[in-house]
Amino acid sequence: MIQMHHVYKTVGNTTVLEDVSLQVEKGEFVFLLGPSGAGKSTVLRLIHFDERPTQGWVRLEDYNSSTIKSRHIPLLRRRVGMIFQDFKLLRDRNIFDNVAFALEVTGAKKALMKRRVLQTLTLVGLGHLRNMMPVQLSGGEQQRVSIARALVNQPFALLADEPLGDLDKEAASDILQLLRDLNHQGTTVLMATHDTELMETLPYRCLMIEKGKIF
Amino acid sequence: MSYVVKEALAGFRRTKGMGLISVGTTAVSLVVFGGLLLILLSLYGLIDQVKSRVQIEIYLSDAATREQILELEKRLKAMPEVKKLLYVDKEMAAAEFEKTFGEGFLDAISQNPLPASLKVTLTSGYRSSEKIAAIIKAVEKEKAVEEIEYGRKWVEKLDRLIYILSFVAVLVTLVIGAASVFVISNTVNLTILARRDSIEIMRLVGATDSFIRAPFLLEGIIGGSLGGSIAAALLYFVHRWLSLRFPSLSLVPGAELAAWLMIPLGMALGGLGSRLAIRRILRHLP
Numbered sequence: 049m050i051q052m053h054h055v056y057k058t059v060g061n062t063t064v065l066e067d068v069s070l071q072v073e074k075g076e077f078v079f080l081l082g083p084s085g086a087g088k089s090t091v092l093r094l095i096h097f098d099e100r101p102t103q104g105w106v107r108l109e110d111y112n113s114s115t116i117k118s119r120h121i122p123l124l125r126r127r128v129g130m131i132f133q134d135f136k137l138l139r140d141r142n143i144f145d146n147v148a149f150a151l152e153v154t155g156a157k158k159a160l161m162k163r164r165v166l167q168t169l170t171l172v173g174l175g176h177l178r179n180m181m182p183v184q185l186s187g188g189e190q191q192r193v194s195i196a197r198a199l200v201n202q203p204f205a206l207l208a209d210e211p212l213g214d215l216d217k218e219a220a221s222d223i224l225q226l227l228r229d230l231n232h233q234g235t236t237v238l239m240a241t242h243d244t245e246l247m248e249t250l251p252y253r254c255l256m257i258e259k260g261k262i263f
Numbered sequence: 264m265s266y267v268v269k270e271a272l273a274g275f276r277r278t279k280g281m282g283l284i285s286v287g288t289t290a291v292s293l294v295v296f297g298g299l300l301l302i303l304l305s306l307y308g309l310i311d312q313v314k315s316r317v318q319i320e321i322y323l324s325d326a327a328t329r330e331q332i333l334e335l336e337k338r339l340k341a342m343p344e345v346k347k348l349l350y351v352d353k354e355m356a357a358a359e360f361e362k363t364f365g366e367g368f369l370d371a372i373s374q375n376p377l378p379a380s381l382k383v384t385l386t387s388g389y390r391s392s393e394k395i396a397a398i399i400k401a402v403e404k405e406k407a408v409e410e411i412e413y414g415r416k417w418v419e420k421l422d423r424l425i426y427i428l429s430f431v432a433v434l435v436t437l438v439i440g441a442a443s444v445f446v447i448s449n450t451v452n453l454t455i456l457a458r459r460d461s462i463e464i465m466r467l468v469g470a471t472d473s474f475i476r477a478p479f480l481l482e483g484i485i486g487g488s489l490g491g492s493i494a495a496a497l498l499y500f501v502h503r504w505l506s507l508r509f510p511s512l513s514l515v516p517g518a519e520l521a522a523w524l525m526i527p528l529g530m531a532l533g534g535l536g537s538r539l540a541i542r543r544i545l546r547h548l549p
């Protein structure tokens with residue numbers, strides 16, 4: 049379960065989030081919808097514990113931002129998949145190693161790692177690009193690598209920050225279908241987007257955010 | 264484990280020239296540091312060698328009996344400071360005198376005026392004026408002793424030189440040592456800083472600090488040992504060449520050891536530099 053409780057986030061003098069409270073149940077698929085600069089990424093970063101709230105608290109399963117020890121944060125991040133808006137790929141290693149890294153940190157066995165990485169890359173349609181370096185890939189392909197890395201650990205929750213942003217129509221609907229399938233199998237999905245069309249066509253709950261406030 | 268090794272080696276490939284610069288900087292710093300150390304050690308050796316020529320000459324009284332002289336010899340031989348003892352009797356003294364000043368001088372005098380003497384050579388490490396004074400004090404009251412002489416001025420000068428040299432050695436070790444640490448850690452810092460983004464991303468996908476740190480540490484240690492090895496080899500061969508070319512310099516034996524010391528020193532510096540650099544980055548990440 050994901051929960052934010054009266055969260056404020058200020059950076060310097062600017063208030064990025066103001067009194068944000070939200071809750072996403074286990075197994076739910078929820079859109080976080082809002083215009084550019086509304087604070088969607090900030091919400092996801094707070095849930096991923098990349099940032100801490102200025103006021104209020106964030107909870108993810110048993111982890112609470114007000115009590116968590118910093119040495120536990122890596123453990124949390126291994127169980128939650130984050131699809132970063134800016135991909136955050138390791139420029140200095142190839143696609144296979146980028147995806148494998150998320151398993152490497154858990155101390156997974158080599159054979160299992162290899163099998164899982166190849167499966168996941170195939171799932172996002174990138175099996176053939178595994179030996180390429182990130183700079184050699186298009187934006188959309190890099191985005192799918194980032195998605196593969198988020199999935200490879202079989203996380204119980206997915207935080208997806210504009211996961212379809214750089215994809216063409218066809219790839220976008222493929223990835224969306226992939227996320228929906230995972231959700232069917234029990235994965236909680238919180239997806240930030242500014243695409244109102246999605247909300248209208250899909251039967252999922254939608255949280256509206258604007259200027260740092262949830263409506 | 265294999266991940267750490269693989270990553271550490273890949274690190275050199277990824278940073279391209281930077282890794283080489285790091286190794287080069289380490290090598291240069293350690294050559295300077297080790298070279299100065301070797302020069303200082305050699306100077307020590309040189310001074311000790313000069314001092315080894317210092318002898319104490321104990322002139323024996325003509326009235327001394329055989330027993331008294333033997334007793335004196337026994338006492339001197341028992342001292343750890345005494346390395347060699349040479350008895351020069353009156354005839355040998357005269358012969359030596361004639362060799363230096365020419366024959367005929369002594370013929371004018373009916374009696375041989377030159378006293379018999381004991382020449383004392385000192386053990387290395389006991390060649391300071393205090394030690395010499397102690398020896399003199401111990402035996403000057405002996406009946407057989409007429410007079411004791413040694414190159415006092417010389418010994419005192421050399422003592423002062425050793426004192427100054429020790430001071431310079433400590434100073435140089437501290438200053439050059441600190442400068443090496445500074446330069447090496449800064450270069451390592453640059454190579455790690457270049458991968459700051461990667462480190463941040465590693466954190467974001469669930470890597471613990473120790474997991475991130477390990478390959479960088481190993482990379483630093485490998486780089487440091489490479490730099491140290493280059494420095495050691497260079498110092499060793501220069502030292503060897505010098506001691507073959509100028510045998511009279513008689514550079515301290517075992518000085519090569521100081522050269523090889525640069526390898527563990529490089530390793531330690533490389534590891535430490537990496538550790539500090541990585542800590543600086545990790546501390547500033549969310």
Ligand SMILES: Nc1ncnc2c1ncn2[C@@H]1O[C@H](COP(=O)(O)OP(=O)(O)OP(=O)(O)O)[C@@H](O)[C@H]1O
Pocket residue numbers: 059062064082083084085086087088089090091133242
């Ligand atoms: N570290 C920061 N320093 C200053 N301002 C920040 C910082 N982080 C976020 N902001 C501000 O907070 C606001 C929300 O940022 P955020 O990235 O969460 O928006 P977003 O909804 O994800 O936008 P987009 O759809 O463009 O990705 C923006 O106006 C941004 O300038």
Ligand SMILES: [Mg+2]
Pocket residue numbers: 088089090133209
């Ligand atoms: Mg955003």
